[in-house]
Amino acid sequence: MREAKKTKVLEAAEAAFLRYGYRRVTMGDIASAAGISRPALYIHFCNKETIFQGVLRAFMARTLEELRAGLAAQPTAEAKLRFAFEVWAVRPFGLLSATPDAKELVDCGFAFARGAIDEGAQAFEAELAAILAPLGEGAALPDPAQMARILSRAVQGFKQTAASTEELGALIEGLLGMVLPSLGPGHTEADAEALP
Incomplete structure (x- = not known):
């Protein structure tokens, strides 16, 4: 994953965690907020x-x-x-x-x-x-x-x-x-x- 895309994922995840907590946020939520597909997210984050x-x-x-x-x-x-x-x-x-x-x-x-x-x-x-x-x-x-x-x-x-x-x-x-x-x-x- 290019650095810019990784940064975008982490920024989207940070905003989601701060808003909803950890447990309620799903990988799908993070992928959607970052503008990538869920399978693409799993390629780079297990x-x-x-x-x-x-x-x-x-x-x-x-x-x-x-x-x-x-x-x-x-x-x-x-x-x-x-x-x-x-x-x-x-x-x-x-x-x-x-x-x-x-x-x-x-x-x-x-x-x-x-x-x-x-x-x-x-x-x-x-x-x-x-x-x-x-x-x-x-x-x-x-x-x-x-x-x-x-x-x-x-x-x-x-x-x-x-x-x-x-x-x-x-x-x-x-x-x-x-x-x-x-x-x-x-x-x-x-x-x-x-x-x-």
Whole structure:
């Protein structure tokens, strides 16, 4: 399948999953939405699970691309971390929250797309580690990769308990408010404003 056609299938499937959940969407629905025949769809995707994994990987790739593109415009480590969590956690949480069958999609992701979820989490943690690495130079701070994993996993837990995007944002703000001052002066927006 040419890349453009594969992208069209994954986009059609993503829209269908977000609108109807996973279980109610059929391979025929996806084929019809993508403008191809069902047999043509089966030639390239053996089942709905494979399509779901592809949708998840494509979504995470777009999200990481947006994150990487926007980081350079952020003036401080605090701003970079806020932006990273906004793009990676808060916005997708809001998108999923607007979906009637959000729990079903999350459950399906963990049931048969765990590899894709883990790959995305590792890529995101690498971005966080790159933000955190300069902060610990010359100080006896934890390894940036370890710090990134802790922050990422804490926010993953927040996503499981937050009732709204506002609550998720507030929890992330609280986490960053506790962590950044422990890295020493010069890492928060207040520190940057205090510089001459």
